[in-house]
Amino acid sequence: MSVQRRRSRVLSVLPFAVMGAVALADMATGPSLGFLPLVAVGPAFAPLVGGWRRTACVGVIALLLCFALGWYDGMTAPRRGLMIVGSVIGVTLAGLVAVFLRREREAELDSVRSIAEAAQRVLLKPVPKLAGRLRAAVSYTSAVAEARIGGDLYEVVAAPQGVRVIVGDVQGKGLEAVETAALVLGAFREAALDEADLVEVGGRLARSVDRQLDGERFVTAILAEVSAHQVTFLNFGHPAPMLVRDDGTLDMPEPDSYALPLGLGAHGTADPQPYRTAFLPGDQLLLYTDGIIEARDRGGHFYPLAERAHLLKDHDPETALETLRQDLLQHVSGPLQDDAAMLLLRYR
Structure with missing residues (x-):
């Protein structure tokens, strides 16, 4: 059960639990301690979930409980009784107003969310499942609740020179990060089809x-080009890719020296140098963002991605990535603190 669903269940039961506790306390101690006015707390919690009918129903139950407890306590002061009843009615009416205001805000939020989801689908389009001789699969988990994207980005382009991909991580969060991700993806999609060499793609992107x-x-990013049973990388300060060989061995190819991330070119550092390694049928190439390897469990231990490479054994790449993602969520035992993106490439 998700945290949100569990919280909704607790809030739905809370008004009745409060009124039940007040009734038991009043019956146990009698009218001397004056627990009866606390019945109004039940209708105060009612507007948190549900509609106006549920809130009105809780208010009616609270009124009936007031009359029943007043009779049980033998209350003889009509003024005090009227004050308690008036409190319950007033809190219930305030709750009804709160329900209508909450419903208006929820309708506005649904409208904004639908627009945001449409924009997100345009920005991070589904990658092609088949690109040249490769099969591709993507997994994206945003650290922001109910968001489809954040600051991580990915793309797969089948160019004449080979299949070119990018995986990147924008510094920061929020709308600025999404705007930066859109900028990087737009530049890469254009350069990947126009430029003859991956180095030229990286230079134009930078x-x-x-x-x-x-x-x-700034943006950390790794570019890769798969052609003729080899893969060429350009690394802009991004975590090293993971190659799972056909025999189960692992390879984490790294450049001789890392270049600065995209956006820091004004510092005058050297451009990234391409480096290559074999990529044969039966091998798997996993590109990912640091939200994967920096995810911590409750003991503060990072997610051991290399030790989980065997989870990618499923024949279907999307199922394999989902298995790895579920293992990541189980490791952190809660919501992620950073966006986590993974892109898996295999030969058909």
Whole structure:
């Protein structure tokens, strides 16, 4: 059961639990301690979930409980009784107003969310399941509740020179991160089809990002090009890819020296140098963001991605990635603190 569903269940039971506790306390101690006015707390919790009918029903139950407890306590002061009844009615009416206001805000939020989801689908389009001779699968888990995307990005482009991919991680969160991700993806999609060499793709991407990013924003990214049974990488300060060989061995190819992330070209550092390794039928290439390897369990231990490579054994790449994602969520035992994206490539 999700945390949100569990919380909704607790809130739905809370008004009745409070009124039941007040009734038991009043019956146990008698009218001397004056627990009866606390019955109004039940209708106060009612507007948190449900509609106006449920709130009105809780208010009616609270009124009936007031009359029953007043009779049980032998209450002889009509003024005090009227004050208690008036409190319950007043809290119930306030709750009804709160329900209508909450429903209006929820309708506005649903409208905004539908627009945001449409924009997100345009930004992070589903990658093609088949690209050239490769099969591709993607997994994305946003750290923001109910969001489909955040600051991580990915794309797969079947160019004449080979299949070109990018996986990146934007510094920061929120709308600025999404805006930066859109900038990087737009530049990559154009350059991947126009440029003849992966180095030229990276150079054009870096120039575009350096020109349009301001302040201290930057993007770590890794570019890869698969062609002729080998893969070429360009690494802009991004975690090393993971290659799972056909015989089960692992390879984490790294450059001789890491370049700075995209957006920091003004510092005048050297461009990333391409490096290559074999990529044969039966091998698997996993590109990911640091939200995967920096996810911690309750003991503060990072997620051991290399030790979980065997989870990618399923014949269907999407199922394999989902198995790995579920293992990641089980490791952290709760919501992720950072966006987590994974892109898996295999030969058909």
